[in-house]
Amino acid sequence: MTRVLVLYYSSYGHVRSLARAEAEGASSVPGTRVDIRRVPETVPDEVRQSAGFIADDTPVAAPADLEAYDAIIFGTPTRFGLMAGQMKTFLDQAGGLWARNALEGKVGAVFTSTGTQHGGHEATLLSTHVPLLHLGMVVVGLPYSFSGLTAGNEITGCAPYGAGTIAGADGSRAPTTAEMDGARYQGAHVARIAARLAGVDLRREVA
Template sequence: MTRILVLYYSSYGHVRALARAEADGAASIPGTSVDIRRVPETVPEAVRKSANFAEDHTPVATPEDLAAYDAIIFGTPTRFGMMAGQMKQFLDQAGGLWARNALVGKVAAVFASTGSQHGGHEATLLSSHIPLMHFGMLIAGLPYTFAGQTSADGIIGGAPYGAGTIAGADGALQPTETDLAGARFQGAHVAEIAARLAVAPAAREVA
């Protein structure tokens, strides 16, 4: 089985909705096992409640968990054009994985939620690739074979760099069907690549 992890942080549920779509897409590829996990919250509970953060009972991951997977799909909201601090703190704790090259050659992808169309959507996706490349991971985006990302019929998230959604300044917008379809497409895309890479070492051994 090819093992895929969808790892995310979500404040109001937009990224969580995309994470589930990513997982559905990955699971559609035969021979794929998918887990969904979230990174730990760093905001105090009182602040979460006052800001009306969404409840989330998804199991929490640890950095060490990442080594067990063939591919990891990361989801984050945008914070001033970059990944959320919760995700950054989680990755900052993965130095042990970096030191022993535990993630080298694994597939990585990123999806994001942003408050506005010009609020750093693509910047978040692109800048999130940087630490993943330091880990030696192979980046998969959202190819234009997913034609939905070229639609001009409404407010559409996502880019060639990853799937996404636009939540609106007050978070009132929910992922559109196009956004969710893009996430499912990216999940399947990552799973297909990971499966091909997993076959390569076995083929070399047989040869």
């Protein structure tokens, strides 16, 4: 089995919705086992409640868990063109994995959400690739074989650097069908590449 982890942080649910779509896409590839986990919250409960953050009972991951997977798909909101502090805090604890080259050769990918069309989602995707490269991961984006990247009939948060959604300035815009499709496509794309790197014969798995 190829093991894929979808690891995310979500304040208002947009990234969580995309995480589920990423997992659906990865699960569609034969011989793939997918887990969904979130990074620990760093904001006090009273602040979460006053800000209207979603309640989320998704199991929490620890940095040591990452080593068990062939691919990790990271989901984070955009904060001024960068990953959320919660995700940064989690990755900052991966020094032990880095020291042992524990994630070298594993597939890494990123998806995101931002408030507005020019709110920095592409910068977030690209800047989040940086620590994955330091960890020795093979970075995978969202290829143009996903036709939604060339559609011009609606605003989309998807980019060749990864899937995404535009939440709206007030957070009221839910991920569109096209954005969810982009996340599913990326999840499947990551799972297929991870299987090849792990030496899994997909033709045999299908048979």
